[in-house]
Amino acid sequence: xxxxxxxxxxxxxxxxxxxxxxxxxxxxxxxxxxxxxxxxxxxxxxxxxxxxxxxxxxxxxxxxxxxxxxxxxxxxxxxxxxxxxxxxxxxxxxxxxxxxxxxxxxxxxxxxxxxxxxxxxxxxxxxxxxxxxxxxxxxxxxxxxxxxxxxxxxxxxxxxxxxxxxxxxxxxxxxxxxxxxxxxxxxxxxxxxxxxxxxxxxxxxxxxxxxxxxxxxxxxxxxxxxxxxxxxxxxxxxxxxxxxxxxxxxxxxxxxxxxxxxxxxxxxxxxxxxxxxxxxxxxxxxx
Amino acid sequence: xxxxxxxxxxxxxxxxxxxxxxxxxxxxxxxxxxxxxxxxxxxxxxxxxxxxxxxxxxxxxxxxxxxxxxxxxxxxxxxxxxxxxxxxxxxxxxxxxxxxxxxxxxxxxxxxxxxxxxxxxxxxxxxxxxxxxxxxxxxxxxxxxxxxxxxxxxxxxxxxxxxxxxxxxxxxxxxxxxxxxxxxxxxxxxxxxxxxxxxxxxxxxxxxxxxxxxxxxxxxxxxxxxxxxxxxxxxxxxxxxxxxxxxxxxxxxxxxxxxxxxxxxxxxxxxxxxxxxxxxxxxxxxxxxxxxxxxxxxxxxxxxxxxxxxxxxxxxxxxxxxxxxxxxxxxxxxxxxxxxxxxxxxxxxxxxxxxxxxxxxxxxxxx
Numbered sequence: 133x134x135x136x137x138x139x140x141x142x143x144x145x146x147x148x149x150x151x152x153x154x155x156x157x158x159x160x161x162x163x164x165x166x167x168x169x170x171x172x173x174x175x176x177x178x179x180x181x182x183x184x185x186x187x188x189x190x191x192x193x194x195x196x197x198x199x200x201x202x203x204x205x206x207x208x209x210x211x212x213x214x215x216x217x218x219x220x221x222x223x224x225x226x227x228x229x230x231x232x233x234x235x236x237x238x239x240x241x242x243x244x245x246x247x248x249x250x251x252x253x254x255x256x257x258x259x260x261x262x263x264x265x266x267x268x269x270x271x272x273x274x275x276x277x278x279x280x281x282x283x284x285x286x287x288x289x290x291x292x293x294x295x296x297x298x299x300x301x302x303x304x305x306x307x308x309x310x311x312x313x314x315x316x317x318x319x320x321x322x323x324x325x326x327x328x329x330x331x332x333x334x335x336x337x338x339x340x341x342x343x344x345x346x347x348x349x350x351x352x353x354x355x356x357x358x359x360x361x362x363x364x365x366x367x368x369x370x371x372x373x374x375x376x377x378x379x380x381x382x383x384x385x386x387x388x389x390x391x392x393x394x395x396x397x398x399x400x401x402x403x404x405x406x407x408x409x410x411x412x413x414x415x416x417x418x419x
Numbered sequence: 420x421x422x423x424x425x426x427x428x429x430x431x432x433x434x435x436x437x438x439x440x441x442x443x444x445x446x447x448x449x450x451x452x453x454x455x456x457x458x459x460x461x462x463x464x465x466x467x468x469x470x471x472x473x474x475x476x477x478x479x480x481x482x483x484x485x486x487x488x489x490x491x492x493x494x495x496x497x498x499x500x501x502x503x504x505x506x507x508x509x510x511x512x513x514x515x516x517x518x519x520x521x522x523x524x525x526x527x528x529x530x531x532x533x534x535x536x537x538x539x540x541x542x543x544x545x546x547x548x549x550x551x552x553x554x555x556x557x558x559x560x561x562x563x564x565x566x567x568x569x570x571x572x573x574x575x576x577x578x579x580x581x582x583x584x585x586x587x588x589x590x591x592x593x594x595x596x597x598x599x600x601x602x603x604x605x606x607x608x609x610x611x612x613x614x615x616x617x618x619x620x621x622x623x624x625x626x627x628x629x630x631x632x633x634x635x636x637x638x639x640x641x642x643x644x645x646x647x648x649x650x651x652x653x654x655x656x657x658x659x660x661x662x663x664x665x666x667x668x669x670x671x672x673x674x675x676x677x678x679x680x681x682x683x684x685x686x687x688x689x690x691x692x693x694x695x696x697x698x699x700x701x702x703x704x705x706x707x708x709x710x711x712x713x714x715x716x717x718x719x720x721x722x723x724x725x726x727x728x729x730x731x732x733x734x735x736x737x738x739x740x741x742x743x744x745x746x747x748x749x750x751x752x753x754x755x756x757x758x759x760x761x762x763x764x765x766x767x768x769x770x771x772x773x774x775x776x777x778x779x780x781x782x783x784x785x786x
Binding site: 133134137138141145243247248249250259261268270343344346384387391392393395 | 626628645
């Protein structure tokens with residue numbers, strides 16, 4: 133029973149993490165920018181939805197509005213920050229520092245407006261439980277699994293079945309050639325970050341719906357998602373999603389054999405060893 | 420010659436201003452508490468307790484004609500932020516007394532308090548290490564060991580002989596875990612499992628599941644933040660054993676949450692007279708909860724000590740405040756206290772949370 137319940141909670145965490153990893157992977161594989169401010173957008177999505185719900189908006193409306201605002205903010209960051217830096221031939225390190233700055237600004241504005249206290253969504257139904265055999269999950273957890281799988285499938289369809297998706301993959305594959313063939317990489321970058329920001333808004337709402345909101349909670353999921361992206365193979369949507377689930381499940385199941393304080397360290401030690409043997413990542417060839 | 424006269428007049432006027440200020444100056448005290456972050460609910464209650472006592476004293480004319488001002492700093496319950504705040508208050512505001520809470524921050528500031536001879540007044544933190552952290556640190560409540568010894572005996576006496584421990588990976592949490600490992604078996608119980616959490620963490624499910632797997636009668640909790648989330652997740656997982664803890668669980672948001680029903684905990688005894696509690700509620704539109712009472716009481720101790728220092732015509736320094744406090748030793752505030760050491764001893768009760776309220780279950784006394 134314990135193993136199954138831990139597996140289920142690991143799946144929930146992994147699915148949410150998977151969407152963070154997919155969205156971060158989209159940005160990094162296409163723009164080569166280590167977009168740390170993504171953690172700020174993840175956090176902002178939750179707070180926006182919370183505000184709208186507090187003002188009486190239905191959750192669906194709150195989610196849709198938050199997704200649009202996050203997408204717009206992502207596009208703004210690309211257009212007004214990263215693109216400007218690129219025009220001035222800034223190095224990757226400078227862009228990373230700028231992204232860190234943007235993250236700090238977003239987090240501190242959130243903390244100033246909402247205070248760093250733990251905030252909870254005033255929605256009772258989200259914590260109602262469903263028993264699936266011996267496993268018990270609440271509505272939010274089930275919603276997280278379903279919506280994350282849909283988001284993953286949607287991203288795959290978008291990347292492989294739409295013109296914009298193919299254009300993004302072409303730019304990611306060879307930006308110089310894409311520029312010559314008039315695929316306009318700069319406008320593609322704006323689309324990519326907007327789409328990634330819209331995507332990351334989803335776990336940014338679903339996780340706090342279950343566990344509450346805190347302004348500085350975006351960094352840890354982003355770091356874990358980054359590891360999943362690298363271990364899964366940079367640029368592989370399936371790799372990032374699968375490895376996110378694997379990390380979360382291993383971390384949860386490790387509790388069966390060791391105390392909780394060891395589980396994070398041991399889990400990442402396993403992945404360090406894995407990377408030594410397959411440094412390009414598990415799904416590197418399956419782009 | 421005329422210039423000399425004008426200079427003399429200006430000097431005399433300046434001296435007059437200085438003398439006037441010296442007769443009735445504002446005395447500044449400091450408060451370093453978590454006013455935001457996971458500990459904000461308790462920190463805000465603590466701040467209100469201090470401010471309420473100071474406002475009452477100022478309304479009566481201050482302490483020997485001196486108005487009192489408390490400068491509060493927000494440390495978010497973080498030790499590093501606490502040190503910055505401590506240096507700011509002592510170096511820039513020149514405070515000689517600092518109210519503090521939470522074990523990690525207090526332990527971080529204790530060596531600085533010793534070095535700078537600033538009186539640290541703790542009325543909320545309970546890690547055992549606080550007892551001997553600094554001669555300039557006074558604790559107006561006992562450390563967690565005393566509560567855990569009493570709680571362990573009570574629980575084992577009630578037939579709850581198998582326990583799991585959920586502790587926070589910090590100074591207070593680890594001290595509490597060590598105390599449970601010491602006192603629970605000594606009372607005749609067995610510890611079956613122990614799991615940790617991080618300060619501010621809100622996902623307790625894996626730890627709760629692991630503890631549940633050991634099939635305990637009771638889960639002994641030592642966490643100082645997010646107990647409401649812990650109780651909600653406990654209820655969602657439909658776990659059947661009892662949750663028990665110490666005064667750390669006196670979190671108003673937890674008590675008000677239906678998920679807290681059945682939580683048993685030790686509660687250090689402190690009562691506010693009805694009229695005082697009513698005034699507090701009128702001012703802050705909230706009940707005078709445990710931590711507000713504790714810090715109101717601590718502020719009364721400081722103000723009484725300050726009165727003695729001023730009566731003895733001594734400078735208001737941390738050293739003078741420390742010496743005066745131990746000369747007085749016995750204080751009659753919301754609860755009678757005696758400082759035989761740096762840490763006061765007070766009676767306690769066993770409470771249970773029911774219907775959004777904290778209800779007395781049994782009166783106990785520390786041994």
